[in-house]
Amino acid sequence: MARPVVRAVFALLVVATIAAFFVTQQLKSEFPLVIRFAAKPKQFSPNGDRYRDSIEVGFDLSEPAQVTFSIMNGEGGEVRRLADDGELGGDAKHRFRWDGRDDEGLPVPDGVYRMRVLRRDEGRVIDSSKKIRVDRRPPRVQLVSAGPDVIAPGEPGQAPEVTIRYSGPKNSAPEFRVFRTDDAARPHVMRRFRGKGRVGVWRGEVATGPERTGPAPDGDYAFTVSVRDKAGNLAVAPASVPRLRLARPGAGVSVRGFTLRGPLEVVPAGSVATFEAGPFDRSLDFVVSRLGDPQPIRRGERLGGRFRVGIPSNAKTGLYVARVRAGRHRAVWPIAVAGLPQSKRAAARARPLVVLPAISWQGLNPVDDDFDGFADSFPKARSLGLDRPFAGGGLPPRFGAEVAPLLRYLDRERLAYDLTTDLSLARGEGPALGNAPGVAFAGSALWLPEPLLRRLRDEVADGLRVASFGVDAFRRSVRIRDDRLVDPRRLRVNAFGETTTPLETSSAPLTVFEDGLGLFEGLDSFIGDFTEFEQSRRLPTAARPIASAGRDPNEPAFVAYGLGGGIVIRSGTAQWARELGESALSVEVPAVTKRIWRLLAQGAR
Known part of the structure; x- marks a missing residue:
């Protein structure tokens, strides 16, 4: 009996195999x-920004059919059904709009999705090999550079082209914006233009x-770039x-029609003062005269760039001003001259010894030092160049209010003095503290190197008399590294151990x-008439109050x-x-x- 059963089973298998073959072929x-x-x-x-x-x-059907069309996630689960057993025509394209949401109306997670067509009457499932990517993450974009970093648009012979580069997705026409950062509380847009690829070119123009x-007028300028990735995500860099904290050095530009740089150290009479006019070479005229005296001690013409001016050997000690003119532009620079006694x-x-606060002049000088598009000054900046031009080609910050009136008063009253700058003292150049009977700091010496602060304190202990005609002085340290602060x-x-605090009030005398x-x-x-004070909260431990x-x-x-031993x-x-000016009414100050x-002149040593 076993043999016929085996034969029957074998025959059935052969028939089934042949039938399956024919079905498959069909x-x-x-x-x-x-x-x-x-x-x-x-x-x-x-992401709701109305862009992509x-x-x-969708899909193309070869024949009419009742199908279901769905979006599937990476794990094969259905997230959105766009057609549910719908009768669709054959030899036709069927397209649907998917907004990145599931059947509950909730956004689907970022990731890879596929399409599926289901024909229920035949139990057939067709999955696409084509991938759909949902991506809401903005691309990483960074401004890399902008150069040249100083331009002078509108000046004769100048046609600047600032090349701005970024890293990130390559766009056919990325949008660049130019912001001015130095003339208002917030940066504001001055120009928009399109770039190409990862590069934009600004020709120094503003709307x-x-x-x-x-x-573009003189000032500091920063840039932004707007870029989209392949998914349509927007990034603005x-x-x-x-903002200053996001600014990248070398990615901003300064517009400067005319600049002047000169010495911050004391210049001995009979030597040469070196200046540099910029930002490009041109013919210029210069005049050097004593502060408050229209009679020049030197004048001449030069071709822009670096030039030298000889200080006469018979020049008297004092504060001089170099005035430079190039066409419609003007710039000035103070010069501390150590020369003959005034009389x-x-x-x-x-x-x-009068000490000019040259270090503080640069500390307060709002000039873009690292060309990130923002003006640099202490305390926000951590490093500043000593060779920067003063903003706008003018005199240093607080010069007109704190320094010039005191020096003019001394000259007017024929009060003898020697002259130096704190930078020269720090570098051991020119007149020294140890040779002076007394020292007067003209203006506010806000930043001084620690070695100079210690030396000043030691000299006072040894009998030096020091007067400060500014506020908040000797309260900050800074290091000098080559030509940088x-x-x-x-x-x-x-530096002496005193604690002080500022106070602003309505007008009142001392x-x-x-x-x-x-x-x-x-x-x-009652002395003078003031609105700003620096009050003493606590004198140094060993101090003896005198006045x-x-x-x-x-x-x-x-x-x-x-x-x-000092005071x-x-x-x-x-x-x-201010109360020392000729037009001031004060008698007491x-x-x-x-x-x-x-x-100060009497000394104690």
């Missing part, structure tokens, strides 16, 4: 139901009207509005509280105290020098200043 000969799948574009970003927020998907452009009488007298730091107390030096003797007990004046006897602004005097207001000067 199916192979049939035309496929789905001719092709379509997805355009293949990547999209359904949806995608056109001057709806359909007009003109040369470094931000929609440039024969001065030659026979002990002369206090680096690592500015604020100290808890000033009221005299104590006068152990005779500075206020015979004068009105004081201010609004509050417990926290005076004007102070004089003994420290070791420290603080005027207590940045407006002190000039009188007190003259007595301070005699005290």
